[in-house]
Amino acid sequence: MIVEGICVVIAAYCAIRAVFEPKTLKKLPYLNVMNFAVAGAIVLLMPYPITICAAIAYFIGSTLESNAIASTFARLEEQ
């Protein structure tokens, strides 16, 4: 109960913070933290062992996505 509460609070706070942050490059760390909290919540949801595969796939995919956004935005800004 406490562990789920911690994951939910971190994910909700970081989602709100990521949307209302004014600068785009400062939004991306909050998006990353929200993805970590959601990956933790996925592991806690179902009691089967394949859940950990879903969590690993979500972790890899979300990290790749936010890093791709960050690198493209940084390359556009320095031009």
Next chain:
Amino acid sequence: MTDLILILAIFLALFGGIAALLVRSAFDKLICLGILTAGVVLFLVEKGYLDVAIVVSLLMPVGTIFILLLLGKKQEAAK
């Protein structure tokens, strides 16, 4: 305990969708789409469709990277 994570999924999906409608910049829209996808993957895992969740979380960055390839050529997208 599952109810708490279900509330988180509802909040993430609705908040990300509404924010993606209202936000102006293209990169911010992609960030809001990432928040929406976190909610969708949580819904899939909560219903037990773990294979669908794995495929969705591995294919989500592919679509984002295609959008970023098109977006990286425009100088005015970084504003």
